[in-house]
Amino acid sequence: MWTDKQRGIRVSQAELLCKNACGYYGNPAWQGFCSKCWRERTRKAGAQRQDAGQSNDGAPLTFSKFEEKKNTEKGRRVNTMMRLFWGSPSPPKRQESSESHTNALKAYQSLEPGDFTGFLKLLRSPPSQRLQSRCTAFLTTMEAYHDLEVQKQSDLVQDFYQNIADYFSGFSEAQVSQMMEHVEKLLMTRLHKWVFCHDSCDDEQRDLILQRRIRSLNWVTPQMLSVPFPDKRTAIAGDPFLPAITAIIEMDAKRAPQDKLACVSKCSQHVFEALSMSNNEPANADDFLSGLIYVVLKANPPRLHSNMQYVIRFGLPHSLMAGESGYYFTNLSCAVAFIEKLDGPALNLSPEEFEGYMLRRHAPSRSRGSERKQISSATQHLLEELKGRQEKLDQGMNAVKVQLKQWVEEVQTQVDKATDQSAVLQKEMTAQSELLQSCSSLVQGVLQDVDDDDAKKQSLLMLRDQDVFPQDTQC
Template sequence: MWGEEKRGIHVNQAELLCKDGCGYYGNTAWQGYCSKCWRERIRKTETTKPENGLHGDRGFQLTFSKFEEKKSVEKGRRSSTMKRLFWGTPSPPRQAESSEGQEAALQAFQSLEPGDFPGFLKLLRKPTSQRLQSRCTAFLNTIEAYHDLPVEKQSDLVQDFYQNIAVHFNGLPEAQVLQMMEHIEKLIMTRLHKWVFCHDSCDDEQKDLTLQRRIKSLNWVTPQMLRVPFPKGGSDSDPYLPAITAIIEMDAKRAPQDKLICVSKCSQNVFQALALANSQPANADDFLSGLIYVVLRANPPRLHSNMNYITRFGLPHSLMAGETGYYFTNLSCTVAFIEKLDGPALNLTPEEFSSYMQGRRMPSRPAEGDSQRRAWENREQLDDLKKRQEKVDQGVRALQEQLEQWVRSVQEKVDEVTAQSALLENHLAESFEKSAGNARDQSVLVLRNDASHEAGPEETEC
């Protein structure tokens, strides 16, 4: 059934690889290159910029070359200062002790089980790992102190730190070195997440809002339009619901590798749902269609920021090769497809696509008895729950505003009563003073009258 109709969603596997043909996966964030080739390309561009401006007479070239030489010396001096700030000054007299301690630390690290991050933290606190711990602590303190740097500069510093710190595990096999670097990444980026995620120097937040509005405007897209296979005679629940849950959980993670685990879990659940729908193994087009359907259904929070965070601060080997690299590359293709989605991709005419986008037309429901009818009903229920949740949120906000207004009114009444009581106390005090003064005046008059009555008979006798 699916093969009879024209597919609008198709991706060539060669398009997922790096443009330089190095064999690694490319990414839209690096214009189709892998992270290694992209950084080399940027460095070559930066080094060729001064050469493009060397035109003019010979005297100007000599003067400019002296200026460049002086500038390179100052740059080397600044870089050495930054290296001393990050790594500290070398200590040749303690070289033998450090090598022995490093061997002991490597033996301890080699005994770690894969993914045992708490065990790694325990080993990091031991005296044999003091140098590694001090380097990590110094780097963290420096990045936190200079958190106002542009996010691309912070990304370069973190990637350089990964390269320099990997030398510490040279005595281990390659697989264990990758595991140790994953622990280092989790240690560093869990602490730096609040400083570098969705940084003020970039426009990730605006792109997140644009992407969310775009996905929300495409809520009418059905699985039939995307050619997403559904299991025949399946259960009432959506088979892609575990994948939707996994991609939503990505925003709650801090370390790039933990976010990549959510992407991998989502992709694996998509493959499981496709396996239930098809008797044959799922191909790349079916997987991409299913992933697009999952992203449209989930509308993950801050998807653009999370993907940029992974590309900037994740380990290169996690994105350039392997299962996680393949899944993340397909997720990047999914986002690019959603941003450029048009009518022909959904086998619709431009007029039909425009009417759907403007809400003048709604897709027809699947026929009764079709397994996709249950998914449609679940989607309608989910949309209804979302609307109810929005109404509940509005009611909560209104209730909170009323509560705050009531608290303010009570406070105003309390202040008013306090002011009135103060005035009443002053009035009572004044009244008391006046009554006391009148009583004294009356007592004086009484005494005077008594005195005059006593002196009266004497005067009459005289």
């Protein structure tokens, strides 16, 4: 069964640390060593090869010639570094007083973390003239000698970091790291176009090879990598790993190594957030590495190898050797190394199945027992969820029916009451109308009687007048 197999891609904590047991994180690009141990190892190997080449040129070197050669080489290195730091074969006299230097350091200490704009303003101030001139001279020299091998450019940049760190020697470790991050951003934002994907290395070819490799593995499913996807009961819109995919793609658009590392950290945090949605168990380091491999396969970031090598060569050592960013970058390096060496057993596939998928002979089968069980469980859960929704819908419909019936009854009661009140009002209006009609008839009768009495009185008066007027006539 799939569940009986070892879940995830397991990398122990010891495998992430430096082989030299110095306590810092190692890196597959440095053959498992940290940046400090790797540089020391490569320098020693280079010195041994140079000594061996000199001894094979002919007669063995005498002690005096060896000392002369050593002093010449030492003087050449000193002059080169002086030109890089000071812009001239010999350093100028110290022009700034101890008081101005102290004031400048106090101003730098007052900077907020990540305030790169404030750092640039302080760098242009008169107390920081010496630091500004060193940075300007170094940038000018690096641009003039941009044809140097990329490894030599990396050594020069790392040595410059070390010398600039001495300028802030009175600061705490956290403050020194903060100042060096500003210095790194200042330098590498300007040197990016000269040193990124340099012509002296095969980064471009490695990018194409890695891109083709990731494209050929687009058939790999999350189940093959044992990536614990979020629970089906969790309402999630789209792919939960989409923010992580976006963050790792954005890395190519950044210039400073610390900004590229910030994209890696952001991507890793999104991976943990996506894994935390799973209801099986909390996300652990093995789940994180599996999820990160899945994100890289889905994203296929542009120029991934070049970006990683750029961070390794020109990034601050403490950012890669320790801390959260160092842990995330080490896991990303392990994910890329895993993808480059990915084979059938790593995905619990036979060599024939793996070869068939790589040659596109057939797609990954969905007939595995674990997948059938997973699909069956998801379907069962979906049916239960739909059944619960149906029950809630029925309860809601019944409640609406009861409310509708009560509303109809209330409306009917109000209509009946209004009808009764209308009938009573109609009766009252009829009675009042009849009363008004009777009163009108009575008034008309009284008025008629009054008119009759007036007529009689007029008649009597006329008769009386008739009796009187004839007597007057005779007279």
